Amino acid sequence: MSPQLLNIIHFNDVYKMTENRTTQSGKMLPVVDSEGLTSANFDHVVAFSERIKWIRNSWPKAQGTGKYLEPQGLVLFSGDLFSPSVESLLSKGMNMVLLMNELSPDACVPGNHEFDFGRARFNQLVEFCNFPWILSNVQEQTPKDNNEWKTLVGLSDYRILKRAGLKIGLIGLMSQWVLILDAWKATNPLSRENMKLNDMQKTCMELSQKLREDEGCDLVFALTHAEHREDLDLAIDVAAYPADCETIKKANGKLEDLPGVDAIFGGHNHNYYLGKGVNLGDQRGTNPPTIKSNDFDTEEKYNDLLVVKSGFDFNDLSEVIIRVEDRSGKYRKKVITSLKVIRHNRPVDELRSQNIWLESSMSSVLTRQYNNEIMKSLISSVATTDDEIEVNSQETRRQETIIGNWVADAMLGWYQYQQRKLTSDSNTPAPLYIMTGGTVRGDMKLGPGEITRHQMIQLLPFETTLTLLQVEGSVLLEELNGVLTHDPSDPRVRFPVVSGFRVEWDSRIKKKKKEEGKEEGKEEEKAVKKVIIVKETGEDDTELDPKATYPVLTNTYLAEGGSGFKRFKEIKARTTYAEVAMYQALLFYINDLRTAEYQKRLEKSKSVSDGVQAAINIMKDLFEVKSDGYDWLEQLMKDAVVNVLESAPESSPLPRIEFKAKLGRIKDVSAS
Incomplete structure (x- = not known):
């Protein structure tokens, strides 16, 4: 044939x-x-x-x-x-x-x-x-x-x-x-x-x-x-x-x-x-x-x-x-x-x-599809707040801001929430988080009142995804020094935005011009004086160890050497479920808040738990199932609860956001 x-x-x-x-x-x-x-x-x-x-x-x-x-x-x-x-x-x-x-x-x-x-x-x-x-x-x-x-x-x-x-x-x-x-x-x-x-x-x-x-x-x-x-x-x-x-x-x-x-x-x-x-x-x-x-x-x-x-x-x-x-x-x-x-x-x-x-x-x-469902969803509300905060993209590029810190905490919070569900371990240590202020955009006012999907996406409007790096302490110090040491000839400002650690630096330290060189036998002064790892567990905060390796959550732009983070490019990123666009992670974080609030209400609601048990009892009697033989029925109800937990939060009240991330993570010691 x-x-x-x-x-x-x-x-x-x-x-x-x-x-x-x-x-x-x-x-x-x-x-x-x-x-x-x-x-x-x-x-x-x-x-x-x-x-x-x-x-x-x-x-x-x-x-x-x-x-x-x-x-x-x-x-x-x-x-x-x-x-x-x-x-x-x-x-x-x-x-x-x-x-x-x-x-x-x-x-x-x-x-x-x-x-x-x-x-x-x-x-x-x-x-x-x-x-x-x-x-x-x-x-x-x-x-x-x-x-x-x-x-x-x-x-x-x-x-x-x-x-x-x-x-x-x-x-x-x-x-x-x-x-x-x-x-x-x-x-x-x-x-x-x-x-x-x-x-x-x-x-x-x-x-x-x-x-x-x-x-x-x-x-x-x-x-x-x-x-x-x-x-x-x-x-x-x-x-x-x-x-x-x-x-x-x-x-x-x-x-x-x-x-x-x-x-x-x-x-x-x-x-x-x-x-x-x-x-x-x-x-x-x-x-x-x-x-x-x-x-x-x-x-x-x-x-x-x-x-x-x-x-x-x-x-x-x-x-x-x-x-x-x-x-x-x-x-x-x-x-x-x-x-x-x-x-x-x-x-x-x-x-x-x-x-x-x-x-x-x-x-x-x-x-x-675009003109109907997508555009309608874009203007729908996803959260509410009692606060009022101005987002100024020029400020976030040049200095520490409340909105920058809130976004950093949200990125780290979303990642950590997923990681702890994945490992079923509430004590899974958090990584460090870093981006630059230029990541946060969308000059606008947020709150008081409802916040839309459009506004949240405007905060992080690029397709840049999150990624996880294993970074030596000495490399992180070098990169922080690079972006915090002011170069008078460079009009761009790459101010870091962090979560999970604090930085003390001296803004008076400037990069020397090539022709100036450095004094023989004298090391060039570093802008970063101290990096402190913030512990969640209530333990004392510790200073960064240059020889230790730390998990660092960042975005692909920095991971590929952007904004002056050249050493990050040498590190192979670890494949992780975190590789979603930052705006998507932000909206997932808000949805997690909504789901968590919904679950708390379910746990606190005796009427709901009584109702579920009553339904089990009714079905048990209806099918004449003996008390030692209705595991399948309890499993059926459990499956129903799972579906409710995954879909019902959409119809529950909007989560309340508080923009109260304090300043002081990037502390300029020259002002002291």
């Missing part, structure tokens, strides 16, 4: 329905200003959608269940859809559901950001999807299933599709690394305590055997949301190779006699990546960036692997052409002999050269 061809479109990690505005030099502009959102440009999504349609239409067709013709290929998505972006924050992910419904993929695996808004919201969003989600290695216990481990509600553990004369099995996997550090693990602990994560490799092997032997699948693909190395290690374990490659020959084996999957289509890392067994054909686009090399690329064990990871955020999609041959093997009846990829980079850049674009159904969907 002649070889068969299978066509696939793959993409992953898409967040933003509007394209960020930038300066001519490429500098990112704010996502909001005093008027509202600064971008309503959907061109990149429309172009992406049209490119998918164009590729689909080029595929061979076959008659469907009626007289219509169906393209004989697959569209696969590897996770991270519902968040993060300013539009997703405002619609709690619904904007991306409507967008993806229009793209209509054949299968998707969830990513870590699917759970940013909590498990209850995840369930709601999945219900509105007209495309299937697959998650094979995460299970939950529910009372209605007698507490057996089952696939998450609304998801499938695998999917079987027939395309191009082939029966194809699809598996969905999330890695342990991703799940441990993602936003889902930071949601209400009750919502995940009846869940378990199974090993990717074991799940993959078990399901691939079932799909081939019991379901008669010709090919099995794994959709993954994992780190690059995790995907590569998985590919080795499940023998995702092309037939007759050097790796198989060296092992004196035959691919058809090996169990496993045929190829891996992954997401999570935002770099476009192809395994060494993939043949890169054409690269379409006006100026496709070079595929980034990795430190593991030279490792021989990773040769010949069939792994495809397709960038992020509508910048890239992979057009995949797979050649399949029959083999009579112990495990595989068909094998991949070649996997070719055509990379489509930024289709929008090609279309922008055209004077007129054809009408697109995608643009209609996005316009309605």
Whole structure:
């Protein structure tokens, strides 16, 4: 029999329905200003959608269940859809559901950001999807299933599709690394305590055997949301190779006699990546960036692997052409002999050269969503305050301010709240927090009265995300000295904003000009005199140890060496669920305040607890369940309470904010 061809479109990690505005030099502009959102440009999504349609239409067709013709290929998505972006924050992910419904993929695996808004919201969003989600290695216990481990509600553990004369099995996997550090693990602990994560490799092997032997699948693909190395290690374990490659020959084996999957289509890392067994054909686009090399690329064990990871955020999609041959093997009846990829980079850049674009159904969907739900959510209130505070961006750049300290405390407070829920340890030590005053924008008055989402986003209007660094005390001292030692020739002021520690410095110390040099045998005087670590536990505060290493929460701009923090660039950031835009973390912090207040009211309300117990008793009597046999009923009520805790705070009173962060964290000793 002649070889068969299978066509696939793959993409992953898409967040933003509007394209960020930038300066001519490429500098990112704010996502909001005093008027509202600064971008309503959907061109990149429309172009992406049209490119998918164009590729689909080029595929061979076959008659469907009626007289219509169906393209004989697959569209696969590897996770991270519902968040993060300013539009997703405002619609709690619904904007991306409507967008993806229009793209209509054949299968998707969830990513870590699917759970940013909590498990209850995840369930709601999945219900509105007209495309299937697959998650094979995460299970939950529910009372209605007698507490057996089952696939998450609304998801499938695998999917079987027939395309191009082939029966194809699809598996969905999330890695342990991703799940441990993602936003889902930071949601209400009750919502995940009846869940378990199974090993990717074991799940993959078990399901691939079932799909081939019991379901008669010709090919099995794994959709993954994992780190690059995790995907590569998985590919080795499940023998995702092309037939007759050097790796198989060296092992004196035959691919058809090996169990496993045929190829891996992954997401999570935002770099476009192809395994060494993939043949890169054409690269379409006006100026496709070079595929980034990795430190593991030279490792021989990773040769010949069939792994495809397709960038992020509508910048890239992979057009995949797979050649399949029959083999009579112990495990595989068909094998991949070649996997070719055509990379489509930024289709929008090609279309922008055209004077007129054809009408697109995608643009209609996005316009309605933007003009209605998103703009309405932007002006809605999220908090209230009795205080009145003026935000002056010039002041925050040059000196310590109450609003700067409040924002720093909020960032640290949100991170610590998530970290302690993740570890289930209320004594988990807090990191230090640092940013510069230029991060805080939005010249305006806050309070007294209600505060809107728009105002909160205006405070931190950039897409800059939070990140965690492990910083030696000596490096932190050096960086603080760098930004606090005034340079008369530099008009820019980079005043630090901190939480979790205090700084004593002398504003009289100025940077010497190069020609002045320094006196022989005399060390240059430092502006920073002392850094004091503030303890939460009531213990005495301690001075920073230059030889110790401290966890430091900051933003990616500083972590990449911006604002004079050059030594930070030398430190590799730790992957963490904290990597969300700062404005999103701020609104999450406010929502956490609302949830915490709601939970306190529930705990204090005897009438509520009595009502829950009464409901249990009524149902117990109704079903004539003995007192020692209604664990399932209590679990059912517990699940209901979890849903209430995650969703009901939205209808509860607004949280009250107090802008009472005291000054004195950056103390100028010259004024003493």
